[in-house]
Amino acid sequence: MLDDVPRDPFADDPDDPAAALGDxxxxxxxTTDERDEAMTDLADVEVFRSLLEPQGVxxxxxxxxxxxxxxxxxxxxxxxxxxxxxxxGQPQVxxxxxxxxxxxxxxxxxARGYVDGVIDTEEHH
Numbered sequence: 108m109l110d111d112v113p114r115d116p117f118a119d120d121p122d123d124p125a126a127a128l129g130d131x132x133x134x135x136x137x138t139t140d141e142r143d144e145a146m147t148d149l150a151d152v153e154v155f156r157s158l159l160e161p162q163g164v165x166x167x168x169x170x171x172x173x174x175x176x177x178x179x180x181x182x183x184x185x186x187x188x189x190x191x192x193x194x195x196g197q198p199q200v201x202x203x204x205x206x207x208x209x210x211x212x213x214x215x216x217x218a219r220g221y222v223d224g225v226i227d228t229e230e231h232h
Contacts, residue, residue, distance in 0.1 A: 136196050149189040155218040156182040158225055165211040167218060179207035
């Protein structure tokens with residue numbers, strides 16, 4: 108099946124520049140701080156979803172540091188990616204949203220501000 112795939116030019120090369128990256132099928136476990144951050148992010152996503160989904164928000168838009176573009180994630184994909192990170196040390200591979208309507212998504216900062224506003228409003232009533 109993979110016979111027509113070109114041979115890795117660095118196969119069996121002790122100076123393979125990608126060797127330092129490790130085996131992609133064997134990710135490094137998260138550090139305690141990274142795991143705590145992912146757990147916090149997962150909790151945040153749950154709160155964001157509970158408050159924003161009833162307002163018609165389908166998920167979050169995140170800036171990708173690798174490609175410089177924005178990626179749109181629905182709530183389930185966000186949850187799945189964070190759970191995968193916590194359990195396996197890396198997010199699952201996924202298909203990007205197909206022609207998402209940007210008005211259906213908000214930034215992490217917007218979601219955080221919205222939640223903070225709701226909390227402030229509830230504390231003052």
